[in-house]
Amino acid sequence: MATGSHDDAYAAFVVAHEVSLRRALAGHVPLDAVADAVAEAFAYAWEHWERVAVMERPVGYLFRVAQSRSRRRADGLLPGPDPHRLPDVEPGLGPAVRALPPQQRSVVWLVVACGWTYGETAEALEITASSVGTHLTRAMTRLRSDLGVTNDA
Numbered sequence: 001m002a003t004g005s006h007d008d009a010y011a012a013f014v015v016a017h018e019v020s021l022r023r024a025l026a027g028h029v030p031l032d033a034v035a036d037a038v039a040e041a042f043a044y045a046w047e048h049w050e051r052v053a054v055m056e057r058p059v060g061y062l063f064r065v066a067q068s069r070s071r072r073r074a075d076g077l078l079p080g081p082d083p084h085r086l087p088d089v090e091p092g093l094g095p096a097v098r099a100l101p102p103q104q105r106s107v108v109w110l111v112v113a114c115g116w117t118y119g120e121t122a123e124a125l126e127i128t129a130s131s132v133g134t135h136l137t138r139a140m141t142r143l144r145s146d147l148g149v150t151n152d153a
Helices: 003-025 031-047 058-069 093-098 102-113 118-125 129-147
Strands: none
Touching: 003 031, 003 058, 003 102, 031 058, 058 118, 093 102, 093 129, 102 118, 102 129, 118 129
């Protein structure tokens, strides 16, 4: 096996997907455990590169690997509002998102905050793409209600 091509392909994969995976995991593991979770996911990818390299949505798969291998996981933990990082965000948004049911919270985080497609989100959460849409619609309706947002713009 030519390890040079393996190394190069893997390195390019990590560069292309590390930020996306790190951001997605920030909504699902304690913030101080994100780096370890990402490292564990990429270690798994290295060990199983032939399989991971041909996946249609490898980041969604590695998201699940990172979640399951994270030693100090707290399901659905979202970071609290940080006024220095998010100066233009509605102050009630963090608590409102954290109050959503876990599946809705995960969908909102992955689709809205991370920009994942319904397909990527569905694979990561092991649900259908139509379920992602349903969860997102319900979550956004509840968030608008909880925050007093109307569609009268």
